[in-house]
Amino acid sequence: MKEADRSNSQHFVVFLFTSFSSMPTDATLRSAQPDTLPPSPFPTDDPILGQIGGTPMLPYPGAEDGRLLCKMESANPTRSMKDRIAMGILTEALQNGEYDRVVEASSGNTAGAVALVANRLGVPCTLTCPEGTSPHKIGYMKAFGAEVRTCPDVDSDHPDHYRAVAQRIAEDTGAFLVDQYHNQSNPGVHYQWTGPEIWAQAGADMTHLVSAMGTGGLVSGTARHVKEQAADAGRDVTVVGVDAEHSNISTSFYGADAVPYDTCVEGLGKGGELPTMWFDHVDEMRDVADEEAFRQAREAAQTHGMPVGPSAGAALSVARDIHAEQPDATVVMIVCDGGEQYFDTLFDV
Numbered sequence: 001m002k003e004a005d006r007s008n009s010q011h012f013v014v015f016l017f018t019s020f021s022s023m024p025t026d027a028t029l030r031s032a033q034p035d036t037l038p039p040s041p042f043p044t045d046d047p048i049l050g051q052i053g054g055t056p057m058l059p060y061p062g063a064e065d066g067r068l069l070c071k072m073e074s075a076n077p078t079r080s081m082k083d084r085i086a087m088g089i090l091t092e093a094l095q096n097g098e099y100d101r102v103v104e105a106s107s108g109n110t111a112g113a114v115a116l117v118a119n120r121l122g123v124p125c126t127l128t129c130p131e132g133t134s135p136h137k138i139g140y141m142k143a144f145g146a147e148v149r150t151c152p153d154v155d156s157d158h159p160d161h162y163r164a165v166a167q168r169i170a171e172d173t174g175a176f177l178v179d180q181y182h183n184q185s186n187p188g189v190h191y192q193w194t195g196p197e198i199w200a201q202a203g204a205d206m207t208h209l210v211s212a213m214g215t216g217g218l219v220s221g222t223a224r225h226v227k228e229q230a231a232d233a234g235r236d237v238t239v240v241g242v243d244a245e246h247s248n249i250s251t252s253f254y255g256a257d258a259v260p261y262d263t264c265v266e267g268l269g270k271g272g273e274l275p276t277m278w279f280d281h282v283d284e285m286r287d288v289a290d291e292e293a294f295r296q297a298r299e300a301a302q303t304h305g306m307p308v309g310p311s312a313g314a315a316l317s318v319a320r321d322i323h324a325e326q327p328d329a330t331v332v333m334i335v336c337d338g339g340e341q342y343f344d345t346l347f348d349v
Contacts, residue, residue: 038196042091049120052076052083053193057201057332060316061304067330068323069202073194074308074338078116078140080109081194081218081336085180086117088189093176094121101126101175105166107133108214108267109337110180112140119144126169128162136341156271186217186276187224194218194334195225202332203229206237210319211334212311213241213249213285214267216277218334223281240322241285242315244269244293249277250285264345265293267336268311286321288314296320297339298346307339310346 040053055075060068073081093099102118104110107129118125125146129138130153141148149169151162158164163181170177180186198209209226211219223239230237243250246262247269261271268288273279290310297313300306308316312335319333339346 037200041192042088044087044091046120048077049087049117052087053197055197057198058306060319060333061306062299062320063323065327067327068319069206069330069332070306071194071198071201071332071334074312074335078109078112079338079340080113081334082109082113083116084193085186085189085217086110086113086178088193089178089180089183089185090114090117090121090123090176092185094123099123099174099176101173102178103127103166103170103173103175104178104180105129105163106180107137107162109137109341110178111137111146112144114178115141115144115146118146126166126175128166128169130162134341134344136344180215180217180276182275184276186215187221187278190218190221191225192221195222195229198222198332198334199226199229202330203233205330206332207326207329208238208240208319208322208331209334210240210242210315210322210331212268212315212336213243213277214270214311215274216241216249216270218336220276220278220281222334224278227281238283239281240318241282242268242311242318243285243287244314245287245289247287248272250287252277253279253282253285264290265310265314266342267309268293268314286318288317292317294346297342301339301346306335308335309337309339309342311336312339 037054044050055072057069057071059066060070076083102123102125104114105128111127115125127141127146128149128151131150151165152160154161213219219241226237244263244265246259248258249270251258252273263269293310293314296316297308297310300308315333319331323331
């Protein structure tokens, strides 16, 4: 992101925040924008990578009491919280010079984030994705110079599945495989980075933390830090994970029978539990139908001027329910990514 773009973004954030001056000026709003945030655990002199993290927290325009706060991970360079794990994992993996190439399997935001970070770290990057991956996502990968290999849309146990292909490439070339689905640094980065930021911005008032779950890394790592800090303060924060209606994160969480996996919301839900899901730090799971996730995302953009992705729409649905159920609660929801990447599915562009 260019400095001019970042400056414009900051001005937009200031405008949004000051536009809420008519709301109650309680501790919730005062804590939402601290003067300083914790420093990044992955310091860099690179002007692009230095823009990752430090994202703002804004009161949701549709909640006039200012008690529903949005952690805007869509403010990262590739408009997604995946920039954080790409930055953290690759910085640590490449620092000793053992690897000179990066490989990852992803059809979503992780691919673009890995491509960007690899570009700035000066290492070649190969990304595998299934056929049918949106041209927008592939464009992000190629824009940063990554080699993109599309793979047949086959079952996960097939040798031509895009994750299996990435594994073979890494083994054959000696490249570093990011492996976001199993790498414990996925939730670990959020424990070190996203969690401390959220606690600094809203810890004094937060009663609930809500986020969509895909790999589960964001919720797990952030929740662990927030709960540790809350316990030190003699209280608790309720962590609510959000799953797709026809997905098996929630069934795994509750020990229920699996259901046929079927969702069209990118980045939401999985066929089962992953090692990156630290359920010990999650209090409850709630399911959201695809139609509701898209409806909330459209409303956020069209009514409130806040473009968010469909997975954030699902989280917003749950956060608004909690806000309505418990008017005295202060709910923090994480906007995993922006709506700019979903104009074709959200608005039939």
